[in-house]
Amino acid sequence: MSDFAWTDLDQRAVNMSKVLAADAVEKAGSGHPGSAISMAPLVYTLYQRFIKHDPNDPKWAGRDRFILSGGHVSLVQYIQLYLAGYGITMDDFKNFRTLNGKLTGHPEYGQIPGIEMTTGPLGQGLASSVGFAYGQRFERALLDPKAAAGTSPFDHRVWVTAGEGDIEEGVSSEASSLAGNEKLGNLFVIFDANHIQIEGDTKISLGEDVLKRYEAYGWYTDEVSFIQPDGSYKEDVAAFADAISKAEKVTDRPHLIKVDTLMAWPTPGKTNDPSAHGSKLGAEAVAALKKTLGFDPQQSFIVDKDALAHAREVAARGLKAHAAWDKAYQAWRSANPDKAALYDRMKEHRLPEDFDAALDKVEAGFKPGDKVATRNSSGAAINAIASVMPEFWGGSADLAGSNKTTINGAASFEPSDEATKQWPTDSPAGRVLHFGVREFGMGAITNGILLGSDTRPFSGTFFQFFDYMRGAVRLSALMDIPNIYVWTHDSVALGEDGPTHQPIEHLTAARSIPNLDVVRPADEYETVEAYRALFKKNETHPTAMILTRQGVPALAETAQKAHDGVRRGAYVLVDTEGTPDVIIMATGSEVHLAVEAAHQLAKKGIEARVVSVPCMEWFEKQDPEYREAVLPAGVKARVSVEAGLAMPWYKYLGEYGKPVSIERFGLQGAGDVNMRVLGMTAEHVADAAQASLAAVDASYNC
């Protein structure tokens, strides 16, 4: 190890970090001091020596990304951001974990500068970091494909710290396996192996050789132990830095560097003690720690001014790196005006000028009466958008043929030499992602792609298996990032695969996630308009497209009205002359049943309005006048029709409304038979409408 100099001031900055972590948890009364103390030298070294960053411009596009996968150790990152000069103050630490405090218990995306993603659900930070690396490689290959390695303004690295909890979580294994396969050479994971988790020594639940596992995934691995052969402990930052420097030379594989540490070292009585994981250390231990490190035990939130000034010098180094990058970036812009224009559009989340025309062209091929599965219309829309938005890319968890998620003719996203008979063309800029059967990993990776690049990913699976990726979907919603989920095979109508594959409670579950827009289009017109709307809304929310496996008739009514209606979330599809007797609300494959039922009711002299509700969340954002115009409060006879639980509909059904729903698991059988047997028929809808009218009538007689 050559150019790594560790001075007394560095050591003092680390010591200050340790006591600050202890003080902040003590003041808050709760938190995770143990690893925040023992990881301090690691994260300090990363921020001071290895991560390329500019505290004066935390969003600098050329920066490296750092993800603290074990989000419970948030303090270790906050403290390094403070030391580097990201605008955090000592007072912020005094308000750690309090309501409206800047420093949240777990790092939250958007809360303070320097936090790249929300972490806390263990495993997801590491898994999403793989997506950050995907995004970097794709964006670079898209914008600056010819630059030699390390010379492009789009070259940056992704740094991660992870603990045993992250390593144990299945989602990190899913993503790490993919990272190895993808040979993500810009990914560096520091595995803080302190051999402690909440229930004690990790021997009870983590027996395998993690490095061997990662080697098998195709990663570069190394190990540094702060626990010396004689049992003593030495925070050998030089050895740690050396290991990173060695790893940096390996550019064709992701890197995992395991560092054997002792939790809370050197806190007397608490070192290597599980109680230090998630409880305050107690006044006695904190005082002893301060004494051990040469601080006055009577004082709290101590600033070592010289050490702080020394650490803040990192900002000057950041400025210098940023200035050098600016030069390279400007040179790239001048040499590549078209690419620069594309990059500007991507960064500003603008749609290309021919966006509408591309979707209009798809719609022009539709004909009312045609029976087409909405998954197919979705595939057509995806391909149309892909034809005008090179930053739009995605794939499936091994169900691309079923999900219709393949961008036709595009290469597979692979570094090189991974071509197969089925995917003969591969490229670092390949737009077809293959996640294997790893739904959760897919969700976390696409979150990382979104956070780490200006590209727009999408991903597909069967709606049923949204359960497997729910943790990542929730995190995309919590971070409020516009991930796009393509979930097909959306009801019992998928048929013979049986109840294991038939979503029942899934629409309810998806709609229960705040910020997630759940869109279930009725036919090909609504499907294309749903894609148009989600892009044009240009909102941050994630969107789930819920699509049929089976053909559904394209409706004459949607051909006329979907363009203006879908974006509003719900709209009147079939109306009556005057005030309707009853309103029938439906989504997806049940909309045509609602229309049919309205015709049947008309023959009986009952005037039914049909409201198509492709997206409740969009509808609820409309102004009250529009909502009242669609669902007038005065019309109390109402029916909802959806092949799933009725639960989300009661807010619209009111006291007298009747749901046509499925309140049980599905059936083995042909899709149309399942639908009929489970009551998804126009006749049943018409009966429900009459029952609702009868209930309203009865109320007048009371």
Ligand SMILES: Cc1ncc(C[n+]2csc(CCOP(=O)(O)OP(=O)(O)O)c2C)c(N)n1
């Ligand atoms: C998915 C998930 N499950 C459970 C938890 C609760 N939890 C927080 S930290 C932790 C133990 C983590 O152990 P480790 O990664 O070794 O961290 P260390 O004890 O070293 O700080 C657990 C179970 C969580 N945050 N996320």
